[in-house]
Amino acid sequence: MINKKRLAAKILKVSPSKITFASDALEDIKKGITRADIRGLIAVKKIFKKGTNEQSRGRARKKKIQKSKGRQSGRGSKKGSKHSTLSKKAAWILKIRTQRKFIKELKERSLIDSTIYRQLYRKSKGGYFRNKRHIKLYLNEQNMINKK
Numbered sequence: 001m002i003n004k005k006r007l008a009a010k011i012l013k014v015s016p017s018k019i020t021f022a023s024d025a026l027e028d029i030k031k032g033i034t035r036a037d038i039r040g041l042i043a044v045k046k047i048f049k050k051g052t053n054e055q056s057r058g059r060a061r062k063k064k065i066q067k068s069k070g071r072q073s074g075r076g077s078k079k080g081s082k083h084s085t086l087s088k089k090a091a092w093i094l095k096i097r098t099q100r101k102f103i104k105e106l107k108e109r110s111l112i113d114s115t116i117y118r119q120l121y122r123k124s125k126g127g128y129f130r131n132k133r134h135i136k137l138y139l140n141e142q143n144m145i146n147k148k
Contacts, residue, residue, distance in 0.1 A: 004029060007038050008047045022046045095131065099124040102132050111145050 025046035
């Protein structure tokens with residue numbers, strides 16, 4: 001019977017686990033030996049394939065709705081490496097633009113002079129500062145801000 005199931009599966013182009021024999025036709029199936037016999041049994045619906053068991057999309061739809069609301073997007077849901085979502089270069093661009101904008105603003109408000117501005121510009125270019133707050137901290141520690 002296993003060989004007949006395997007043969008029927010090859011004919012129907014499905015897995016043997018998807019093949020079902022009609023319980024009242026087991027004697028006829030036992031007599032069938034050749035591919036032609038099996039094809040005949042398939043034609044008279046004594047051997048048939050089970051209905052497809054597709055994956056349910058219900059949970060996927062629910063998850064999609066939640067994601068559209070901004071849920072389920074934390075660190076645990078992220079796939080890929082550390083820099084796959086935001087590349088190193090993109091992160092650097094965001095950081096350096098913020099820092100340069102900040103020191104330019106300080107210069108325009110004449111809180112720092114051009115020599116200090118140049119010094120800060122070079123330090124930020126060299127990656128000395130972590131962020132904008134770090135620049136503020138550095139300026140306070142070094143007493144570089146001109147108090148009006």
